Amino acid sequence: MDRREFLSASAATFVLAPAVAQAQPKVARVGFLAFGSRQSSLETGRYQAFTEGLHELGYVEGKNLVVEARFADGKNEGLPALAAELVGLKVDVIVGVGTPALRALHHATRTVPVVAPIAADPVGDRFAASLSRPDGNVTGLSVMADELGPSSSSC
Numbered sequence: 001m002d003r004r005e006f007l008s009a010s011a012a013t014f015v016l017a018p019a020v021a022q023a024q025p026k027v028a029r030v031g032f033l034a035f036g037s038r039q040s041s042l043e044t045g046r047y048q049a050f051t052e053g054l055h056e057l058g059y060v061e062g063k064n065l066v067v068e069a070r071f072a073d074g075k076n077e078g079l080p081a082l083a084a085e086l087v088g089l090k091v092d093v094i095v096g097v098g099t100p101a102l103r104a105l106h107h108a109t110r111t112v113p114v115v116a117p118i119a120a121d122p123v124g125d126r127f128a129a130s131l132s133r134p135d136g137n138v139t140g141l142s143v144m145a146d147e148l149g150p151s152s153s154s155c
Helices: 003-021 038-044 046-056 076-088 099-108
Strands: 028-034 065-071 093-097 114-119 138-142
Touching: 028 038, 028 046, 028 076, 028 099, 038 046, 038 065, 046 065, 065 076, 076 093, 076 099, 093 099, 099 114, 099 138
Parallel strands: 028 065, 028 093, 093 114, 114 138
Antiparallel strands: none
16 A cells, blocks of 8 residues: 555545444445645645545435535635635544644534544644544644654663
């Protein structure tokens, strides 16, 4: 499994595990907010990997899945309105791609679950209280690897 497949499967699992557990079939409503452009998300394969991961779990747009995708085109000033729009659409969960998108979502809602397919420093950015106990509505994967760096006693 390559990195893209792993991230898409991980994000899809975080996103739809509660919906899969329900007995009645339901249309899952998923928000997707990216700091970058739609074109960059398509070129890097992030968006396709995300939707393919959902498809592998049995979710198909137009059948049992609605994805509300928003893209900030690399402009911070548009993120708060896009985040508020997704919250207003009453989606079940929102995937936030990029620290600026996560920051806007963190300010827009404390109740809608927010998934970070990858986050540089969720604790330092105050999206989570700690990696072991996030204590909030933001969850996901982190690239933090303090254990790989030099210890403070060796510096």
